[in-house]
Amino acid sequence: MALHEGDPGALGEYRIVDRLGAGGMGVVYRARSRSGREVAVKVVHAQYAADPVFRARFRHEIAAVRKVSGAFTAPVVDADPEAELPWMATQYVPGRSLADHLRADGPMVGAELRNLVLGLVEALRDIHRTGVVHRDLKPANVLMADDGPRVIDFGISRAAENQTLTETGHMMGTPPFMSPEQLSDARSVGPASDVFSLGSLVVFAATGRGPFDTDSPYLTAYRVLSEEPALDAVLPPLREVVSRCLAKEPGARPGLDELSRAFTTALPDVAPSEVPTVPHRRPDPQPTLPPAAASAHPVEEQPVEELPVEEQAPPSPPSAGNRRLRVLVAVAGVLAVALTAYLLGPFKGGGGTVQEGASPSASATRWAAYPAGWRSWRTTVYAAADQGVKKSKAPEISGSGSGPNPECVPGGGSFYCAGQSALPIRVDAATGRTLWRAAARPGNTPLERYGAQVLGVRDGVLLVREVIGNAAGDDDTTTVSALAVDDGRRLWSREVQNLYVETALVGGLVLTPDGAVVTARSPRDGAARWSMTLPSGYNCTFVLDGDRTFADCADYHTPAGAQRLLYALDPADGGLRRLGSGPSVTATYAGMLDGRPVFVERRSADPNTEDNAFVRVMLIDPDGGRARTVKLSQQQDGHVGLVQGVLCFVTSNGRLTAVSPLTGKPLWSTATTLEQPGPPIADGRRSLFVASASGRVAALDARAGTLLWESYPRAGRVDSVGGSLADPVPHRGALLVPTPDGTLFTLDPAHPERKPVSG
Numbered sequence: 036m037a038l039h040e041g042d043p044g045a046l047g048e049y050r051i052v053d054r055l056g057a058g059g060m061g062v063v064y065r066a067r068s069r070s071g072r073e074v075a076v077k078v079v080h081a082q083y084a085a086d087p088v089f090r091a092r093f094r095h096e097i098a099a100v101r102k103v104s105g106a107f108t109a110p111v112v113d114a115d116p117e118a119e120l121p122w123m124a125t126q127y128v129p130g131r132s133l134a135d136h137l138r139a140d141g142p143m144v145g146a147e148l149r150n151l152v153l154g155l156v157e158a159l160r161d162i163h164r165t166g167v168v169h170r171d172l173k174p175a176n177v178l179m180a181d182d183g184p185r186v187i188d189f190g191i192s193r194a195a196e197n198q199t200l201t202e203t204g205h206m207m208g209t210p211p212f213m214s215p216e217q218l219s220d221a222r223s224v225g226p227a228s229d230v231f232s233l234g235s236l237v238v239f240a241a242t243g244r245g246p247f248d249t250d251s252p253y254l255t256a257y258r259v260l261s262e263e264p265a266l267d268a269v270l271p272p273l274r275e276v277v278s279r280c281l282a283k284e285p286g287a288r289p290g291l292d293e294l295s296r297a298f299t300t301a302l303p304d305v306a307p308s309e310v311p312t313v314p315h316r317r318p319d320p321q322p323t324l325p326p327a328a329a330s331a332h333p334v335e336e337q338p339v340e341e342l343p344v345e346e347q348a349p350p351s352p353p354s355a356g357n358r359r360l361r362v363l364v365a366v367a368g369v370l371a372v373a374l375t376a377y378l379l380g381p382f383k384g385g386g387g388t389v390q391e392g393a394s395p396s397a398s399a400t401r402w403a404a405y406p407a408g409w410r411s412w413r414t415t416v417y418a419a420a421d422q423g424v425k426k427s428k429a430p431e432i433s434g435s436g437s438g439p440n441p442e443c444v445p446g447g448g449s450f451y452c453a454g455q456s457a458l459p460i461r462v463d464a465a466t467g468r469t470l471w472r473a474a475a476r477p478g479n480t481p482l483e484r485y486g487a488q489v490l491g492v493r494d495g496v497l498l499v500r501e502v503i504g505n506a507a508g509d510d511d512t513t514t515v516s517a518l519a520v521d522d523g524r525r526l527w528s529r530e531v532q533n534l535y536v537e538t539a540l541v542g543g544l545v546l547t548p549d550g551a552v553v554t555a556r557s558p559r560d561g562a563a564r565w566s567m568t569l570p571s572g573y574n575c576t577f578v579l580d581g582d583r584t585f586a587d588c589a590d591y592h593t594p595a596g597a598q599r600l601l602y603a604l605d606p607a608d609g610g611l612r613r614l615g616s617g618p619s620v621t622a623t624y625a626g627m628l629d630g631r632p633v634f635v636e637r638r639s640a641d642p643n644t645e646d647n648a649f650v651r652v653m654l655i656d657p658d659g660g661r662a663r664t665v666k667l668s669q670q671q672d673g674h675v676g677l678v679q680g681v682l683c684f685v686t687s688n689g690r691l692t693a694v695s696p697l698t699g700k701p702l703w704s705t706a707t708t709l710e711q712p713g714p715p716i717a718d719g720r721r722s723l724f725v726a727s728a729s730g731r732v733a734a735l736d737a738r739a740g741t742l743l744w745e746s747y748p749r750a751g752r753v754d755s756v757g758g759s760l761a762d763p764v765p766h767r768g769a770l771l772v773p774t775p776d777g778t779l780f781t782l783d784p785a786h787p788e789r790k791p792v793s794g
Contacts (some may be wrong), residue, residue: 109125143242156295162671213231230291251706304335400723444489450464552568616662667699669701710731
């Protein structure tokens with residue numbers, strides 16, 4: 036990742052090279068010493084640095100983890116617990132994480148799996164012999180180096196001798212790989228907890244799924260505490276060993292020496308082609324979460340120290356009644372604290388990639404192949420251009436809506452983008468190079484206020500809508516402009532007089548409003564082709580679906596007597612035909628289903644009403660104009676879009692819910708960890724994407740709702756940028772993502788963890 040504004044240039048004797056990642060506790064950088072040695076430097080967040088108790092923990096922690104060394108760990112090489120922002124440096128390991136490895140190559144078998152598992156056992160043995168318990172062993176904390184795995188981030192585990200610093204209820208970890216005792220009582224955690232995590236990790240490596248996986252971290256934690264692991268996909272010899280690792284009681288789990296012998300026997304050193312396979316089992320039905328657990332709320336993560344290893348004794352097995360009580364109490368109370376690191380993103384580092392996402396479950400064949408020469412890249416709307424205005428200065432962002440919020444459209448082998456304070460640009464889709472930047476409109480330089488929206492590309496012309504004005508905002512001028520796609524020169528401009536009617540590219544013509552009259556013009560020269568008159572005093576937008584176009588007009592200025600008018604528009608001559616039963620004024624357009632416009636109606640016309648959820652679906656007959664109304668069996672909220680024939684609702688907490696537009700019944704619901712994501716976007720195949728302002732992206736299977744992966748943030752800054760999110764743009768097998776701060780980057784959906792090069 037590129038460095039952010041405010042990132043340090045150096046720490047101690049180490050020069051910062053780039054970011055590796057960030058999480059709930061701090062930021063991880065790749066750095067280089069004076070001798071050229073590369074390290075991963077972990078810097079804690081300021082709120083922890085200001086806490087004297089945390090500093091005491093950190094000093095003890097550094098002293099403990101400095102003792103850890105071994106062939107399969109990334110040791111601590113330097114630290115400064117007294118710095119303004121305490122940091123520690125570990126060996127940099129150039130390799131991708133186990134999570135990324137499985138996502139790209141699928142589950143492991145044969146010698147590859149054997150070497151991984153035995154390497155992890157040896158790494159834990161090296162960690163435990165110094166009195167340290169890892170506490171967060173998971174796929175993201177295992178790096179796949181050329182000579183074997185490396186376990187990282189044991190630096191955030193609690194030093195075993197720090198009993199006096201333990202605080203009640205403070206825990207950290209990742210639910211799919213946490214032990215039952217870590218969820219129920221963090222103070223009882225000992226080396227056996229890492230054995231449980233190891234068992235979950237081995238199942239994940241061998242099958243691509245964890246033994247307790249669900250779509251919700253709360254349900255996953257409940258299964259860890261109360262249900263048996265799902266091991267049907269694990270081959271019998273290995274299944275017996277991991278089953279013992281996953282025993283609910285710590286005392287029933289084998290030690291590492293015993294495990295080394297058992298894994299050596301259960302994992303033969305053979306080629307992958309010689310290993311029999313077991314079909315992957317379907318996930319077990321999700322259990323019903325107890326009411327107490329459903330009401331738990333995550334709170335801020337805090338670390339906790341372990342009891343000394345030598346003072347820990349295996350607890351007595353509880354009775355069945357006590358077990359049930361412990362499960363309910365644990366899920367309802369302590370679980371909420373334990374989930375924070377999982378939901379906000381872990382404190383990563385140690386080298387390699389920092390991708391943390393869902394279990395790999397999608398074949399690479401789900402993604403379209405991109406053209407030869409394509410690579411993932413990252414740039415900004417202000418980058419240097421080959422032609423036109425060479426460089427554009429990023430504005431000082433002071434409040435909501437003042438940032439660029441760029442929107443992009445594809446055209447051939449390029450993307451065309453523009454935004455607030457961002458002149459239109461053409462970016463090469465394969466490399467991210469800015470080919471040209473348009474000049475400001477003549478007579479309006481220097482610009483005090485400028486904003487542009489890309490409408491589309493047609494006949495070798497880029498159509499944009501531009502707003503130019505002074506700093507006070509009392510003299511705005513809106514135009515439709517045509518730019519040549521080869522060099523960005525302006526071909527023509529036309530002033531727009533009615534801001535309540537959308538400017539759009541329809542049927543190969545650009546629609547320019549002048550009051551209630553809308554004129555269709557040729558993209559090449561702006562010549563008028565036809566005109567039509569829309570109802571005065573209405574906000575009108577245009578809905579396109581192949582060769583069908585609709586004008587959707589609503590009187591939002593008088594909500595008490597508001598009405599919604601829907602017209603079928605003939606792009607050939609501008610003919611309008613009103614559809615008799617249009618959508619209600621509270622309805623939101625979602626998409627087209629079998630040629631029918633689909634709207635989703637809210638309960639209230641007032642957007643500030645507390646209960647303003649979506650309650651009904653309206654499907655409009657484009658011929659007769661009749662509306663079919665379908666009641667949603669469960670109220671929904673958030674953004675909505677029609678994807679692969681289903682309505683997909685995206686809430687602010689990152690949950691996606693698919694609903695049948697024909698029955699109103701939910702089809703699937705999946706949780707992501709994205710913050711304030713935008714609407715869902717389909718790739719035209721089997722997948723959908725959602726993105727957040729930070730540049731985090733989640734990909735899901737549109738039919739089953741399976742979470743395929745989540746990326747890490749790639750925006751430059753998100754702290755003060757407001758406005759709506761631009762949609763991700765699937766194009767030629769890749770995905771372009773614009774972020775509100777002006778960052779543009781592409782992802783290869785088959786390998787989203789790859790670091791993009793600078794465009």
